[in-house]
Amino acid sequence: MGTSRNVERRTILKAAGATAATLGLAATTGCGGGDGTSADGTVTIRYAWWGGEPRTIAIKKTIALFEKKYPKIKIKPEFTDYEAFWEKFQTQASGGNPPDVFQNAVGFLRKYDKRGVLMDLKTQADAGNLSLENFRNGVLANGQVDGKQIGIPVGANTMSLVIDLKAFEKAGVEAKFGWTWDEYFDALQTIQDKLKIAGDTGYFSIMYLYDLYLRQNGKAFFTDSDLGFTEDDVTQWWADGYKRVKSGLVADPKKIEQVKPKSGLSAGLAASEFTWDNFSIRYQGEGESDYGLAPIPTTDGKDTGQYLGSLMLSAFSGTKHPKEAAQFIDFMVHDPEVGKIMGYDRGILATTEQYDAFKPTDPNNKGVSAYEDEVAKAGVLGKITPHPSGADVIEAAFLRIGGEVAQGKTKPADAAKALFSEAKAAFAG
CATH class of the missing domain: 3.40.190.10 (Periplasmic binding protein-like II)
Structure with missing residues (x-):
């Protein structure tokens, strides 16, 4: 890859760090009943994801930033490992009570779009609550199905x-x-x-x-x-x-x-x-x-x-708070401070705001970034x-x-x- 095109470029290719894959966390319970609005107008939305402890620690930091910027929107986190996440989500979706915002992946988009679970986020973009601009390397298309934008990429990988x-x-x-x-x-x-x-x-x-x-x-x-x-x-x-x-x-x-x-x-x-x-x-x-x-x-x-895959954020089509859900997604994919906190945990950051804000210092993140840059420069990336x-x-x-x-x-x-x-x-x- 690059000039020498071999694996001896250790400063670029070296992988380092501890695994997060084996660190599971128990899921929290969902909000019961109501529409998530308190007497003073404060709205609560549920946000669910899968992943290990480092991801959960980072995401909770980003939630705190969001709640500081939007004091009238509170986020209730739900998290678990990958397999348990989708088992729980299927039950929630069948019962009409999935989280307002949740981590998603390409293998599940058509499945839950077919069931009417996923919001077309273009409607919220048109309303000014969510920006669909500044996504890198065409990765925004990963969240599109039949002309609808039902997933917003948070990162890209290959x-x-x-x-x-x-x-x-x-x-x-x-x-x-x-x-x-x-x-x-x-x-x-x-x-x-x-x-x-x-x-x-x-x-x-x-x-x-x-x-x-x-x-x-x-x-x-x-x-x-x-x-x-x-x-x-x-x-x-x-x-x-x-x-x-x-x-x-x-x-x-x-x-x-x-x-x-x-x-x-x-x-x-x-x-x-x-x-x-x-x-x-x-x-x-x-x-x-x-x-x-x-x-x-x-x-x-x-x-x-090769192509760029991605993890995404989606919203429940039946959420009582579509505006707030869209504002939360917008913050999570565009805010530079969020990019600095999340790093490449979910892949290379998907938007230019976050990609430019995060400067990797450890060998693993440098290596992943350089690898994707080299693949992109080679001109081999196609559509997913x-x-x-x-x-x-x-x-x-x-x-x-x-x-x-x-x-x-x-x-x-x-x-x-x-x-x-x-x-x-x-x-x-």
């Missing part, structure tokens, strides 16, 4: 390859921008031969990585309403992956399970792992080596299939793949079924049939 820098250096292999999948697997073979460890922790169960591979080959994981690939396509993907498990190039899935919640990469079971770039903070805190961000392998030596209603269910199925293939419990062709069957049910739900 898929990356996290590598054990010491292992790659010791084996004498280099991750260059534009390298091919064949070159990637050849590098992992060299690592296996020289260091006697697996090259990868289990790439072929990651839906978003398979999406990149498909995009490199003129397809995509999803269309607007269906899967964008065939059973034969994914059968081949999983068959190739299973062969690499059997050969030892991909780590033994049983060993990967044994070290959880630690990553197989930071546990020393393999030399690389595909993940979102802003998740790279976990490895240095967990492992004993040095870790860095390396380029995504390609099919043609150029196109990585559409995610139809049911995408969240299919992502979980892809991970689970891919894991069954890795363990030899399910043959690739049978796994492909199972995935398509589950997808059909998810789309119909």
Whole structure:
């Protein structure tokens, strides 16, 4: 990447810090009854998110700033880990009582838009309560569905390859921008031969990585309403992956399970792992080596299939306080002080106001920022793949079924049939 285009640029690529992924917090209860307005005109709105303790500490600081600026609006926080968040949210949405404002992601937009849960925030932008200006690199489009703005990005990230820098250096292999999948697997073979460890922790169960591979080959994981690939396509993907498990190039899935919640990469079971770039903070805190961000392998030596994903804020369509909810979202995505407090916890800051205000000083945040800058400069970023209603269910199925293939419990062709069957049910739900 950049001038040297390799992973030796440690000042840029080094990942540091402790994991927040394993630090869960219990959810608080929602506001019961009423419309959240007190006798003196003070409005209370509920704000819910998922994430670890560092995120929660930072968000509570930003809430305090907002309440100081808007003394007549009080924020009631609700927070938990990812899985529990969506279990609770589904129950709340079904009961007509979701939070007024909540963290969201692309896999859930169409699902809850289809159910009438999400507010079209363009109406609040038109009313002057929310600005849709100054979003970086076209990321605002991630929150748009069928002409509606139902999510407002707070950060942006992209898929990356996290590598054990010491292992790659010791084996004498280099991750260059534009390298091919064949070159990637050849590098992992060299690592296996020289260091006697697996090259990868289990790439072929990651839906978003398979999406990149498909995009490199003129397809995509999803269309607007269906899967964008065939059973034969994914059968081949999983068959190739299973062969690499059997050969030892991909780590033994049983060993990967044994070290959880630690990553197989930071546990020393393999030399690389595909993940979102802003998740790279976990490895240095967990492992004993040095870790860095390396380029995504390609099919043609150029196109990585990458795009900017994002976490977003959405609002409940039935909120009693749409103006206040929009003002809160506006503050959270545009206020410079909020940007300084949140940093890159939820990805590279999405608006120019916050991006310019936060100057990363630690190696991890510098590395993530530099990685995204290099990917953007390479001109490979495309638009995000559409995610139809049911995408969240299919992502979980892809991970689970891919894991069954890795363990030899399910043959690739049978796994492909199972995935398509589950997808059909998810789309119909």
